Amino acid sequence: MSEAGAIPGQSAQTSPSGAGQPAIVLDRVNKWYGAIHVLRDISTSIAQGERVVVCGPSGSGKSTMIRCINRLERHEEGRIIVDGIELTDDLRALDQIRREVGMVFQQFNLFPHLTILENCTLAPVWVRKMPKKEAEELAMSYLRRVRIPEQAHKYPAQLSGGQQQRVAIARALCMRPKIMLFDEPTSALDPEMIKEVLDTMIELAETGMTMVCVTHEMGFARQVADCVIFMDRGEIVERGTPAQIFEDPRTERLKLFLSQILRGH
Amino acid sequence: MKSAQIDPVPSVAGTTAVGAVARERPPAAVLGPWPWIRRNLFASWWSTAITLALGYVLARWAVAFFDWAFVNAVWSVPYNAEGVPDTASCRTAKGIGACWAVIGDRFRFILFGRYTYDQQWRPAVCVVLFLALYGISALRQFWRRELLLIWLVVLAIIGILMWGGVFGLPYVPQDSWGGLPITLILATFGLAVAFPLSILVALGRRSRNLPAVRALCIGYVELIRGVPLISVLFMASVMFPLFMPEGVNIDKLLRAQIAIILFAAAYLAEVVRGGLQAVPTGQYEAADALGLRYWQKTRLIILPQALRLVIPPLVNTFIGFFKDTSLVLIIGIFDFLSAGKLVLSEPAWQGFSSEVYLILAFVYFCFCYAMARYSRGLEREFGAAKRR
Numbered sequence A: 001m002s003e004a005g006a007i008p009g010q011s012a013q014t015s016p017s018g019a020g021q022p023a024i025v026l027d028r029v030n031k032w033y034g035a036i037h038v039l040r041d042i043s044t045s046i047a048q049g050e051r052v053v054v055c056g057p058s059g060s061g062k063s064t065m066i067r068c069i070n071r072l073e074r075h076e077e078g079r080i081i082v083d084g085i086e087l088t089d090d091l092r093a094l095d096q097i098r099r100e101v102g103m104v105f106q107q108f109n110l111f112p113h114l115t116i117l118e119n120c121t122l123a124p125v126w127v128r129k130m131p132k133k134e135a136e137e138l139a140m141s142y143l144r145r146v147r148i149p150e151q152a153h154k155y156p157a158q159l160s161g162g163q164q165q166r167v168a169i170a171r172a173l174c175m176r177p178k179i180m181l182f183d184e185p186t187s188a189l190d191p192e193m194i195k196e197v198l199d200t201m202i203e204l205a206e207t208g209m210t211m212v213c214v215t216h217e218m219g220f221a222r223q224v225a226d227c228v229i230f231m232d233r234g235e236i237v238e239r240g241t242p243a244q245i246f247e248d249p250r251t252e253r254l255k256l257f258l259s260q261i262l263r264g265h
Numbered sequence B: 001m002k003s004a005q006i007d008p009v010p011s012v013a014g015t016t017a018v019g020a021v022a023r024e025r026p027p028a029a030v031l032g033p034w035p036w037i038r039r040n041l042f043a044s045w046w047s048t049a050i051t052l053a054l055g056y057v058l059a060r061w062a063v064a065f066f067d068w069a070f071v072n073a074v075w076s077v078p079y080n081a082e083g084v085p086d087t088a089s090c091r092t093a094k095g096i097g098a099c100w101a102v103i104g105d106r107f108r109f110i111l112f113g114r115y116t117y118d119q120q121w122r123p124a125v126c127v128v129l130f131l132a133l134y135g136i137s138a139l140r141q142f143w144r145r146e147l148l149l150i151w152l153v154v155l156a157i158i159g160i161l162m163w164g165g166v167f168g169l170p171y172v173p174q175d176s177w178g179g180l181p182i183t184l185i186l187a188t189f190g191l192a193v194a195f196p197l198s199i200l201v202a203l204g205r206r207s208r209n210l211p212a213v214r215a216l217c218i219g220y221v222e223l224i225r226g227v228p229l230i231s232v233l234f235m236a237s238v239m240f241p242l243f244m245p246e247g248v249n250i251d252k253l254l255r256a257q258i259a260i261i262l263f264a265a266a267y268l269a270e271v272v273r274g275g276l277q278a279v280p281t282g283q284y285e286a287a288d289a290l291g292l293r294y295w296q297k298t299r300l301i302i303l304p305q306a307l308r309l310v311i312p313p314l315v316n317t318f319i320g321f322f323k324d325t326s327l328v329l330i331i332g333i334f335d336f337l338s339a340g341k342l343v344l345s346e347p348a349w350q351g352f353s354s355e356v357y358l359i360l361a362f363v364y365f366c367f368c369y370a371m372a373r374y375s376r377g378l379e380r381e382f383g384a385a386k387r388r
């Protein structure tokens, strides 16, 4: 699946857009919550078209890291460069980055007072200034891709969890982002719904989208990830291909983590 | 994909006997009046006893009230040569029958105060305009930008009608306005301005990156909440002119109106803030992640959800302030309630307060109940989206 990105940093050469510029660069990023040091000198680079899975024990800072990428959290030290634009307090740069970065949350976070279709057309209409008609056609095409066009006029609460998460994916895609962030998209779902969401994500990966995905779904990681990042206590402990990470862990911390999730499954 | 294909009806039918037909809907809970009464009023011996006792008291009271209000009531009184009503018949009936003659004789005063008598069609038209405005504003298909324009136009028309002085309408000074139009003006424009203001204050109070605005909003809310409305009205009417330069005189009604707006906005702001806090952070984050700007996020995502959550306390505050407008009496503005009180101080009608207050209460009740009913309708309509 993944000829690109076998070794981090080299994958940029094979990225589809060929710009050679990494999609996301984190350079010695640090963050604290009060006295807790949640991100410690995080440095990594994610190439365009690369599919990255982030895993690690609870509280290790996975969510914090990917939420820093679209500045839902502010990092306090270091540099984050997304699509060539550095994240600073400059609101214009932030607007530009958020247009290019879609995000899917663990709790779906659909807007409950809007229909599925309105959820999907909202950002294209208000942020991209797309005519309503065009936005609706776009939204329907993405809803068809996640296979729920028939639910377009329902409200989120009328859908199952798996359907809601697929709508959330479609909603993010309607902004035509270059990068998609997923924060444990299947953790709030019943087992039988996990597959439908993962299938959608696998299809998305096949289109060449840059994806950063926090998940404990090891099957998914093996199938689509170009690279897996293992985090523990705010640090990136190991980074490598799924095969390297899962079959040949080098650190004790990763070995311990893997033994725990294998026992859990 | 499985869940998308599950049809709710067969899955229910699957639990019943083989061959059972899937029904369109569950059996309706048909409950006639008799089973209802049996279940709710006569379920046990003590429930029966309480029902009978309360029923007896209620019936006695209802009969007495009916006798007083209708059977023994005096509907009109004769007038003497000077046009002064002769209330002797009312006074003899006092305690036994109501004296509705006071309403018949003085209803125009109660409704319009001391507004020039032969011009009272003008405040009457204003009241009708207000009712029409409420009606239009209540319909959701009119919730568009044009509604603001309609409000401004109606405000202008009401101003012209009440003051006059143009289009051949004789000028009527604000001092002689009174009655129901005053109450409606104060309540309507008070709440219509206070509500948007309260949203801004609530947003300001929650803004993390504008500490000065935040401090200002907190200070405003706490200050206003800490003093009685009467004292704010008093300051507006007595102290405010002292601070104004010589010759500048803002209309007394306008000052009272501003005081009511500031007061209502502080209370409403706290209600709105409660709603803002109840919107999950995930909603803010999802809006941010989609790239919505602050005002887009607030207007399209946060406020619609926050305000829906607080419809009951919002309407509660609205109703409270509708009635609180009657406090303007203490600074010499004669609203609906004080016009009624004035009638009771007239020699001819002294002592017939039950009748007058009953009518006043009934009118207030109509307005407040309409608000309550409307809010329940809104809740139902908005709640429909949330239910599965």
Ligand SMILES: Nc1ncnc2c1ncn2[C@@H]1O[C@H](COP(=O)(O)OP(=O)(O)OP(=O)(O)O)[C@@H](O)[C@H]1O
Pocket: A033, A036, A038, A056, A057, A058, A059, A060, A061, A062, A063, A064, A065
């Ligand atoms: N808003 C916050 N305020 C204070 N501390 C926080 C906050 N959010 C997260 N933390 C702390 O930061 C650390 C990292 O949290 P984070 O949510 O990034 O972990 P995670 O790896 O995503 O864990 P999980 O797998 O449970 O989602 C944790 O110790 C957490 O307690």
Ligand SMILES: [Mg+2]
Pocket: A062, A063, A064, A183, A184
């Ligand atoms: Mg997390």
